Amino acid sequence: MEILVCVKRVPDTAENEFELNGAGNDLDRDDLVYSVNEWDNYAVEEAIQMVDKMGGSVTVVTVGDDESEEILRREMAMGANNGVLLSDDAFEGSDGKGIATILKAEIEKGSYDLILTGAQADEGAGQVGGMVAAMLDYPYASLVNKIDVMDDKTIKVGREIEGGNQEMNEISLPCVLSIQTGINEPRYVGIRGIRKVSSVEIPVKSASDLGLDAASVGSAGAKTRRVDYFVPDMGEGAEMLEGSTEEIIAKLIEKLKAKGGL
Amino acid sequence: MSSIIGPASYQLFGIFPTAILSFVLPVIGIGLFAYIMTRRIAPLVRAAPDNRFDHIGLRIKSLVVVWLGQIRQPRYMLAGVLHIVIFAGFLILSVRSISLVIIGLSDGFVLPGLGGWLGHVYNFIKDYAATFVLIACIVAAVRRGIYKPKRYAVPEKYGKDHTAEAVFVLGIISTLMISESLFEASELAYALTVDGQSHFLAPLSLVWIFKAMLTSASPGFLQGLHIFTYFVHDLAFFFFLCFLPLGKHFHVITSLFNVFFMRVQKGNIKPVQHGIKDEELDSLESFGVKRLEDFTWKHMLDFYSCADCGRCSDQCPANAVGRPLSPRFITIKARDLMFKNYPLSGEIYKSKILVEDIFTEDEIWSCTTCGACEEECPLGIEYIDKMVDLRRGMVDEGMVPQSLQKPLKALEKRGNPYGKMEKKRAEWADEAEFKAKHSIKDLGEETADTLYFVDSITSYDDNIQEIARRTSIILEKSGVDFGILGKDEKDSGNEVLRFGEEMLYQDLKQQNTEAILASGARNIVTADPHAYNALKNDYKGLPEVKHISQVVAQKIASGELELKTCQNPDKVYVYHDPCYLGRHNGVYEAPRQAMDAINGLTRVELEKSRDRSFCCGGGGLMLFFEPEEETRMGVLRVNMAAEAGANVIVTACPFCLVNIQDAIKVAGKEGQMEALDFTELIEQHLK
Numbered sequence: 031m032e033i034l035v036c037v038k039r040v041p042d043t044a045e046n047e048f049e050l051n052g053a054g055n056d057l058d059r060d061d062l063v064y065s066v067n068e069w070d071n072y073a074v075e076e077a078i079q080m081v082d083k084m085g086g087s088v089t090v091v092t093v094g095d096d097e098s099e100e101i102l103r104r105e106m107a108m109g110a111n112n113g114v115l116l117s118d119d120a121f122e123g124s125d126g127k128g129i130a131t132i133l134k135a136e137i138e139k140g141s142y143d144l145i146l147t148g149a150q151a152d153e154g155a156g157q158v159g160g161m162v163a164a165m166l167d168y169p170y171a172s173l174v175n176k177i178d179v180m181d182d183k184t185i186k187v188g189r190e191i192e193g194g195n196q197e198m199n200e201i202s203l204p205c206v207l208s209i210q211t212g213i214n215e216p217r218y219v220g221i222r223g224i225r226k227v228s229s230v231e232i233p234v235k236s237a238s239d240l241g242l243d244a245a246s247v248g249s250a251g252a253k254t255r256r257v258d259y260f261v262p263d264m265g266e267g268a269e270m271l272e273g274s275t276e277e278i279i280a281k282l283i284e285k286l287k288a289k290g291g292l
Numbered sequence: 293m294s295s296i297i298g299p300a301s302y303q304l305f306g307i308f309p310t311a312i313l314s315f316v317l318p319v320i321g322i323g324l325f326a327y328i329m330t331r332r333i334a335p336l337v338r339a340a341p342d343n344r345f346d347h348i349g350l351r352i353k354s355l356v357v358v359w360l361g362q363i364r365q366p367r368y369m370l371a372g373v374l375h376i377v378i379f380a381g382f383l384i385l386s387v388r389s390i391s392l393v394i395i396g397l398s399d400g401f402v403l404p405g406l407g408g409w410l411g412h413v414y415n416f417i418k419d420y421a422a423t424f425v426l427i428a429c430i431v432a433a434v435r436r437g438i439y440k441p442k443r444y445a446v447p448e449k450y451g452k453d454h455t456a457e458a459v460f461v462l463g464i465i466s467t468l469m470i471s472e473s474l475f476e477a478s479e480l481a482y483a484l485t486v487d488g489q490s491h492f493l494a495p496l497s498l499v500w501i502f503k504a505m506l507t508s509a510s511p512g513f514l515q516g517l518h519i520f521t522y523f524v525h526d527l528a529f530f531f532f533l534c535f536l537p538l539g540k541h542f543h544v545i546t547s548l549f550n551v552f553f554m555r556v557q558k559g560n561i562k563p564v565q566h567g568i569k570d571e572e573l574d575s576l577e578s579f580g581v582k583r584l585e586d587f588t589w590k591h592m593l594d595f596y597s598c599a600d601c602g603r604c605s606d607q608c609p610a611n612a613v614g615r616p617l618s619p620r621f622i623t624i625k626a627r628d629l630m631f632k633n634y635p636l637s638g639e640i641y642k643s644k645i646l647v648e649d650i651f652t653e654d655e656i657w658s659c660t661t662c663g664a665c666e667e668e669c670p671l672g673i674e675y676i677d678k679m680v681d682l683r684r685g686m687v688d689e690g691m692v693p694q695s696l697q698k699p700l701k702a703l704e705k706r707g708n709p710y711g712k713m714e715k716k717r718a719e720w721a722d723e724a725e726f727k728a729k730h731s732i733k734d735l736g737e738e739t740a741d742t743l744y745f746v747d748s749i750t751s752y753d754d755n756i757q758e759i760a761r762r763t764s765i766i767l768e769k770s771g772v773d774f775g776i777l778g779k780d781e782k783d784s785g786n787e788v789l790r791f792g793e794e795m796l797y798q799d800l801k802q803q804n805t806e807a808i809l810a811s812g813a814r815n816i817v818t819a820d821p822h823a824y825n826a827l828k829n830d831y832k833g834l835p836e837v838k839h840i841s842q843v844v845a846q847k848i849a850s851g852e853l854e855l856k857t858c859q860n861p862d863k864v865y866v867y868h869d870p871c872y873l874g875r876h877n878g879v880y881e882a883p884r885q886a887m888d889a890i891n892g893l894t895r896v897e898l899e900k901s902r903d904r905s906f907c908c909g910g911g912g913l914m915l916f917f918e919p920e921e922e923t924r925m926g927v928l929r930v931n932m933a934a935e936a937g938a939n940v941i942v943t944a945c946p947f948c949l950v951n952i953q954d955a956i957k958v959a960g961k962e963g964q965m966e967a968l969d970f971t972e973l974i975e976q977h978l979k
Contacts, residue, residue, distance in 0.1 A: 045702050045711035061713055063705040108690070217690025218697050221704065221795040225574060 031086035031179070033077040034142040036133055036162075037070040037105060039098045040152040056259055066101040069148025071108075073209035075216035076177060077146055078109040084179065087111040089140070093121055093132050102232055107223035108216070118236040123249025130161035131247055135240035137166060142204060143182070149173050149208045156208070163206035171201050172208040296482040296515055298399040299522045310519060314396025314526065321530025328537050328636060335585065335592055335634045342553075342588035343566045350556040354672065359551040364670040367904075368603060370435070374428045375670075378465070381425035382544070388418050388472065389529060396526060419473075419497035426469040426498060433462045443602035450621050454540070454600055461541055464532050469498065471525035477502035478518040486511050538631075540600040547671055550597040553590050554672030558663075559829035559876040561789055562588075562677045564684060570798055579794060580684025583643040584629055587678070594673040595627040604665035604675070609907040614922030615658035619665040619675050625650040646682065653691060656682045658919055660910030661790045662871040667903050676790070683792025696791065699916045704796055707782035707803070708748040709913065718778035720750070720757035721764070732764060733775030735811035740775035742767070743813035745837075747823040748783045749911075749946045755953075756946045762971040763819045763840050769978050770847045774817065780807040786826035786872070787912025801831055808834055817843055819971055821872035821945045822911050828877065839873055841944050844974055845882035848889045855977040858892035865895045865968075866938035868929065868952070869905035870945035883944050883970055890977050896936050906932065909955075911947025926955025930965055944970035 041048075041062040051058040066074075077088040089112040090105040092098050102113035116132050124132065137145060145163075149172060150156035163170030176188030176196070187207060188198045201207075237244055245251055271278045286292045302310045344351075357363050362379060365372035387403065394401045406414055435441065436458045446453050480503050483489040493500040506514060536544050543550075563570075564579055566588070573579075581587055587595075604619040605611045611618045629650050633641040647653050659679045666674055686692065692700070699709035707714055721732040733740050744767065750760045767774050785800035804827075808816070818824050819840040828837040847853035867887060873879045880902045887895055900906045909925040910917075930952060933941045941952055952967040959965075 042701075042705075042711075044698060045705050047713060061715065065701065065705070215694055216697075218687060218692035218700070219690065220687055220700070220793055221799060222574075222579065222688070223690075225795070 031080060031084055031144060031182070032089075032140070032142045033081065033086065033144045033146065034089050034091060034137060034140065035070065035074045035077050035105070035110070036145070036147045036158070037074065037090050037092050037101055038067045038148070038151045038154065039064050039092060039094055039101045040067045040154070042068075043152050050259060050261060054259070064097070064101075066104055067148050067151040067154070069150060069209060069211055071105070071148075071216050072211050072213050073146040073148055074105045074108060074110055075214050076209060077144075079214060080144075080177065080179065081111075082109075086143075089114060089142075091116060091133065091136055093117075093124070093129050099232055103224055103227050103230070104219055106230060106232075107227045108219045113230075113232040115232055115234045116240065117234050120237045120242075120244040120248045120250070123252060124247050125252040125254045126155055126157040127161055127253055128247040128251050130158050130165055131251070132240065132242065133158070133162050134165045135242050136235065137162070139240070144185075144203060145206045147206065147208050149210045159206055159208035166206070169201050169205040170207070171199060171205065173210045174207045175210045175213045177207070177213075294486060296479045296518050298479075299396045299519055300399040302519050304519075310523070311397060313523060314393075317396075317523075317526050317530055318393055321533055324534050325530075325537075328534060331634060331636050332537050332542075332596065334640070335630055336589040338585050339587055339589040339592050340585075341566045342562075342590040344553040344590055347556045351552050351554075354554055354556065355548070355552050358554070358670070358672060359548060362670065364668065367668065371432075371441075371601070374432050374435075377424050377428040378432075381421040381428070384418055384421040385425070385472075387414065392472065392475075392522075392525060393529070396522065416494050419494040419499045422469045422473055423494075423496075423498040426466055429462045429466045429469070433459050433466075436462070443606040444600075447618070450618075450625070457539055458600075461532075461535075461539075464528055464535070467528045468525060468532070471521045471528060473498040473502050474521040475518060475525060477506055478514045478521065481506035481509060482511060482514040482518070485509075485514070537596075540598060543597045543599045543671055546593060546597040550593055551672045553593065555666070555674055555677075557829075558878070559825050559872075561680050561830060564794055573794065573798065578685075579688040580686070580792060581678070581681040582645050582685040582689065584626070584633065584646065585643060586685065587626075587681070591674070591678055591681075592630065594671075594678075595623055595630055597671045597673060598623040598627060599671060600624060601670070603668045603670070604673070607664040607668045607904070609662060609664065609909075609925045609928070610658045610660060610919075610921075612906075612928060613925050615919050616652060616655045617658040622651070622655075622675065622678070623673060647686060647691065651682070653686065653693070654920060656686065657693060657696075657791075657917060660871070660907050660914050660925075662907035662910070663875045664871075664904070664907065667875055680790055680792060683790075684794055685792070687792040687794075693917065695916055695918045696913055699913055700788070700791075700793055700796065703783055703785075703788060703800070707800065708752055709783065709916065710748065710752050712752045714779045716779075717746075717751045717781060718776060720746075720760045721776075723757070723761065726761045726764075730761075730764060730768060734778045735775040735813065736778060736780055738775060739812050740773045741814055742772050742774040743808060743811055743816045743835075744774045744776050745784070745808075745816055745818040745820075745823050745827065746776055746781065747818065747820040749915075749950070750820055751781070753946075753950075756950065759819050759946055759949075759969055759971050762969075762975040763817075765975055766840065766844065766853075766971060766978065767817065770843065770853050772817070772843070775811070775813070777804075777807050777811065782807075783912075784820070784823040784826040786822040786830070787914060789826070789830060791913045805831060805833065819944075819946070821870045821877070822947065825872040825876055839877075839879055839882070839944070841873070841883040841886060841970055842879060844970075845885045848886060854979045855886075855890050855974070856979055858890050858894075859976055860940075861892045861894070863894070863940050864938045865893055865940045865942055865973075866898055866933050866936055867895065867901075868898065868908070868933070868941050868943045868948060869902055870943060870948045871905065871907050872911075873944055874905050875903050883942075886970070886974060887942065890973075896938055898932055898936050898938075900932060908943070908945075908948040909951040911945065915947065915950070924951075924955055924958060926951040927959045930955045930959045930961055934961065934965060939964060940966050940968055942968050942970055942973055 042065045045063050049058045081088050088110040090102050090110045091114045092102060093116045095117055099115055106113050116136055147159035160170055171187045173189045174187045175190055178186040184200055184202050186198050186200050188196050191197050271281050299310050299314055304310055362376050365375050391403050436455055477499050480491050536542055564573060602620050608619050633643055661676050702711035703709050746760050750756050782800045782803045785797040789797040815835045816837045817840060824837055824839045827834055867883055906929050907925055908929055943949055949967055949969050956962055956965050
């Protein structure tokens with residue numbers, strides 16, 4: 031099975047403290063450390079486990095700059111067979127649709143049975159997977175937490191629904207899936223693993239390699255544009271109800287009625 | 293005058309010379325033994341290298357103190373005394389055993405040198421030796437078979453009970469003692485009955501008793517008994533010799549070697565592979581122990597040498613709280629695997645990956661590296677290096693628990709497990725009240741004599757930052773010129789190394805070493821025993837490292853630091869020895885001296901103190917690990933303190949403080965017990 035996993039380099043919420051920059055229109059990116067988006071990492075682990083079981087290969091792809099190469103190497107250290115970097119100045123400022131357009135161009139160059147994306151990204155909007163599927167006219171399932179391969183044309187995918195229940199759906203290949211965290215337990219990749227793949231070749235493809243018109247991607251082709259970044263005003267905080275249990279219950283009912291909750 | 297016919301000259305049924313048996317039995321016995329030993333040595337030949345021929349002087353000292361002196365035995369008094377008796381008996385009787393083998397071929401043989409008075413003295417001593425060995429065996433058998441002390445129990449998941457093997461061997465040893473004494477007694481009784489010869493015997497020894505019982509026996513009976521007991525002894529002796537390498541009594545042969553080769557340096561971790569320098573690590577195909585053959589030959593010898601006594605597991609805090617780890621069974625399972633894969637006859641089996649075969653991943657991650665097991669083992673068996681090697685293997689294969697992956701990633705990116713920014717590492721010094729009165733030198737910009745190495749938890753944890761402030765105040769008061777590395781300091785990596793992430797540890801070590809040497813500091817002080825241990829024992833080329841308790845004790849002794857009288861004379865204080873200050877580095881007295889310098893402070897001792905201290909739960913990465921356990925180590929420790937009559941636990945380690953503070957809440961003892969850091973106690977009492 032040939033699997034392509036789309037990964038994104040993001041500033042990890044666990045290792046960063048986010049503040050607005052001086053101009054107040056973006057995050058202060060001076061001291062940020064980056065890593066592969068957590069959901070994408072789960073997707074790569076799932077792909078590797080599937081290929082370990084039934085053969086094939088895992089390719090990881092990202093749209094970014096030179097620095098994005100490090101996350102491709104990390105996923106290859108984890109076990110992905112190939113990495114591709116899609117990089118071009120024209121790609122800067124792409125919105126979700128732009129990224130999807132670029133990825134679609136790369137996907138069409140190969141013949142992949144399965145395309146995985148993370149369900150969402152830190153600093154993302156959870157839209158690229160669905161857009162890529164629509165552009166390719168492939169079936170799409172989101173928030174997948176289980177994949178069972180039936181045969182080389184059909185797979186079953188699961189997602190969690192209300193009450194902690196599980197829903198399973200059949201979907202035909204090739205298709206696009208967005209992967210939810212918790213689908214597996216990703217293996218650890220340490221400095222040593224990364225050093226082992228430090229000299230592996232990672233091809234870089236530009237807009238012209240992909241046959242893309244610069245006007246359809248980047249800020250030139252963006253249909254959405256970020257206008258503001260701000261920290262919301264702090265509210266007064268929580269109101270603490272005092273008194274005995276009966277008194278608190280009475281007050282609570284009053285407030286819920288007054289605000290239209292009951 | 294006719295004397296009894298010995299086995300060398302006796303003829304069974306008048307025609308068969310028993311001397312033939314005296315020859316054949318030893319030949320078969322020694323031959324079989326040699327074959328078995330060759331098979332047993334086979335896996336060691338394939339094992340990883342180990343550097344155990346250094347520090348010969350210290351090794352000889354271990355041999356004298358631990359092996360010959362049996363110094364660790366009395367830590368469990370009854371079992372210890374029994375063992376010392378049996379061990380001493382074996383050493384003494386080894387001479388007699390050799391003589392006996394030859395007596396079967398040459399009547400009345402006496403070893404050279406034991407002809408005259410020395411021989412008489414020896415006989416006297418050996419008769420009591422045999423007697424005491426027999427008594428010890430009987431007591432031991434009753435203890436094992438009837439009273440069944442808890443630490444010998446075999447949990448169901450580890451297989452069948454081992455009592456039968458233990459009692460069987462005690463039976464063989466008893467047989468040896470009895471048959472040897474009867475062999476001698478029958479000869480002496482015969483001499484008395486037939487010739488009227490009387491020999492002086494050690495009064496009330498086994499031989500003396502048997503001879504007294506045999507005075508009315510017929511010469512024919514005595515003759516028969518003499519030959520019979522000789523061959524019972526001969527057979528039992530060679531059977532026992534060949535039985536030794538088949539089970540836990542292999543230690544009778546391997547103990548001398550195991551103790552000679554045991555660790556002579558404490559607190560450090562073995563390199564990934566002996567003979568491979570840090571710079572060459574990238575060239576290795578595989579890190580750590582994944583299969584049996586990846587262990588070093590000394591570790592394999594450890595597996596062979598286990599006497600199954602259970603003392604390690606009895607002291608193990610992970611075992612006490614119900615984690616899936618029992619050090620005794622790490623060794624026994626590995627030993628049994630060696631026996632299985634390298635059988636006495638037949639093909640050698642290929643080893644599987646250990647954590648998918650005899651061990652579980654959780655079992656290996658459960659260890660806090662406290663060292664209680666190694667401290668206890670009378671045979672010098674090591675555990676920490678094995679756990680680290682197994683973890684190195686798992687990390688190499690990506691098998692790291694999810695709960696540890698986040699802090700490891702944070703350590704890689706930010707140099708601390710919390711993921712906090714490097715530039716905020718020294719923010720503890722900016723606390724308003726503190727900053728108003730004290731300013732801390734940044735050794736990146738200024739110079740100072742001493743480096744105060746703060747390490748991660750003290751730098752970033754809101755509650756623990758107080759330790760940094762108080763340590764600074766104490767150093768200032770003591771007249772120490774010091775500074776910190778601030779944002780150039782990275783986590784010391786003590787746990788990173790011990791959790792098997794070797795390359796990340798090398799990275800942290802390199803960055804810290806560069807920063808420390810660039811600072812020009814001539815000595816280092818820290819309040820974190822984990823940092824103390826790493827900088828002192830694992831890092832190379834650094835100036836001298838001291839723990840704050842050592843500095844305080846020294847300054848009190850020299851008069852540079854004076855303490856007030858106890859501010860809380862009604863409280864009862866108890867000092868808990870942190871594993872990385874106490875057991876691993878031998879610093880027991882300095883904190884106690886400092887506490888005792890406070891007039892009017894009531895201090896008690898925990899039963900499990902000093903090198904028997906009970907781990908609080910662990911530090912560094914262990915704080916992030918989510919173990920399966922029935923209770924917490926900290927809770928057990930808090931209960932021990934309550935039992936000792938204390939209401940304040942003083943500890944000199946930030947991780948101990950965190951664990952014990954949490955445990956007080958979990959144990960529901962808030963208001964009855966409090967945890968105090970050493971620096972807090974001292975700073976409260978500074979004049």
